[in-house]
Amino acid sequence: MMRLDPRCIAALAAFAVIAATPAGGWLASTMVGHVLALIPLLVVIGFVLGKSLEHRLERWLALVNAGGIGGVLMATFAIAFWMIPRWLDASLDSTFVAAAKYLSLVFLAGMPLALSWRRLHPIARGVVKIEFLAMLFRMGWLYLISPDRFCNNYLLTDQVWLGRALIVVGIALSITWLIPVFFGEFADASRPPERTSVSRGGT
Amino acid sequence: MSKWPSAAAAIVVLTAGFGALALGTDGWRIWTAESARRQAVIDAPTPLPAYPLIDSRGEQLVLTGDDRPLTVVDLIYTRCPTVCQAMGAQFRQLQGELAALGLLDRVELVSVTFDPANDDDPALDGYLSRFAAIEPHWRAARFLHDTHLDAALDRLGVIVIPEPRVGFVHNAAFYLVDDGQVVEIMDVDDRSSLLESVLRRLQEES
Numbered sequence: 109m110m111r112l113d114p115r116c117i118a119a120l121a122a123f124a125v126i127a128a129t130p131a132g133g134w135l136a137s138t139m140v141g142h143v144l145a146l147i148p149l150l151v152v153i154g155f156v157l158g159k160s161l162e163h164r165l166e167r168w169l170a171l172v173n174a175g176g177i178g179g180v181l182m183a184t185f186a187i188a189f190w191m192i193p194r195w196l197d198a199s200l201d202s203t204f205v206a207a208a209k210y211l212s213l214v215f216l217a218g219m220p221l222a223l224s225w226r227r228l229h230p231i232a233r234g235v236v237k238i239e240f241l242a243m244l245f246r247m248g249w250l251y252l253i254s255p256d257r258f259c260n261n262y263l264l265t266d267q268v269w270l271g272r273a274l275i276v277v278g279i280a281l282s283i284t285w286l287i288p289v290f291f292g293e294f295a296d297a298s299r300p301p302e303r304t305s306v307s308r309g310g311t
Numbered sequence: 312m313s314k315w316p317s318a319a320a321a322i323v324v325l326t327a328g329f330g331a332l333a334l335g336t337d338g339w340r341i342w343t344a345e346s347a348r349r350q351a352v353i354d355a356p357t358p359l360p361a362y363p364l365i366d367s368r369g370e371q372l373v374l375t376g377d378d379r380p381l382t383v384v385d386l387i388y389t390r391c392p393t394v395c396q397a398m399g400a401q402f403r404q405l406q407g408e409l410a411a412l413g414l415l416d417r418v419e420l421v422s423v424t425f426d427p428a429n430d431d432d433p434a435l436d437g438y439l440s441r442f443a444a445i446e447p448h449w450r451a452a453r454f455l456h457d458t459h460l461d462a463a464l465d466r467l468g469v470i471v472i473p474e475p476r477v478g479f480v481h482n483a484a485f486y487l488v489d490d491g492q493v494v495e496i497m498d499v500d501d502r503s504s505l506l507e508s509v510l511r512r513l514q515e516e517s
Contacts, residue, residue: 172317172320174314181325185327198344259343260345260470264480
């Protein structure tokens with residue numbers, strides 16, 4: 109008997125609420141809501157869905173997604189595509205494009221990310237995180253300084269607000285990801301070199 | 312277990328990903344909806360719907376009608392404090408340049424309002440006189456039927472956002488209309504390219 113994981117049910121319910129009620133449209137009514145709430149939410153839904161399925165897919169994942177590179181690349185491209193202003197704009201004007209956005213962010217971004225992150229080498233994880241932070245700052249800066257609107261559906265002031273919000277999220281995430289360096293496992297890992305330097309001094 | 316299937320899968324994803332981004336930007340060229348709609352009319356001129364307009368002097372016109380001169384259209388609302396003023400000033404200068412070249416009667420300028428609730432005949436007349444328009448070569452008009460407005464904006468890819476302080480925000484542009492088709496959509500601050508296109512098309516016609 110197949111038993112449905114509660115995480116899976118919760119993710120599907122959240123997806124139904126966003127896709128079938130005005131909630132999705134409401135989130136997309138501002139540029140900040142669209143980029144920093146709706147899109148991340150869809151990715152998270154996909155992530156949860158992926159996590160709930162991961163144990164069923166272990167053997168297949170070991171075959172085609174060993175090391176998690178393919179999955180992370182897929183998620184990166186899917187997210188990058190919806191960062192193109194043309195398609196963000198189009199998803200507000202066409203139901204077809206909107207459906208493509210919903211499905212791709214869940215199944216081509218969130219889900220492969222869940223099925224890859226644990227497999228990814230810690231150094232590769234660091235690279236992905238750094239690049240993600242850099243993207244937040246680059247886009248935030250671009251939106252802050254651009255005198256032109258990138259989306260016909262959003263006001264210039266909306267774009268500036270998104271710029272500010274991206275920078276704030278970038279700073280907040282940088283701090284969050286830095287904490288383990290000082291207090292977590294990495295902090296412990298940094299002790300041995302101190303001892304080496306002492307012993308070197310002794311010889 | 313062999314790493315090759317995973318490596319192959321990653322390469323497939325990489326190729327498909329770059330392919331999708333390249334397709335989605337027409338080969339890394341078109342990043343915004345605005346440039347997409349401008350490129351679209353260059354690739355294939357957009358036929359205008361045959362909706363009747365009525366100008367501020369009560370005269371009807373249809374942009375797709377027979378024997379229409381080359382027409383430059385802009386979409387305005389007369390209460391606009393910013394970009395429509397700039398467009399009006401550009402039209403005024405364009406008309407001056409056309410007059411100097413003796414081409415006044417070969418090019419028609421039409422300013423169409425998308426705010427018919429406020430833009431009645433006196434308002435449109437006021438707009439024309441504010442920019443010393445030479446009538447009838449520059450006319451201000453609105454759609455005879457309000458329902459046609461939304462359909463026309465939709466067809467042209469114009470998105471109007473109500474904004475409390477200034478009234479409306481819209482992707483303003485000049486539309487070059489030849490034989491009832493939009494053949495070019497141009498920046499409102501690039502009058503020299505507009506004049507260049509107008510002159511080129513007039514030359515091709517004669």
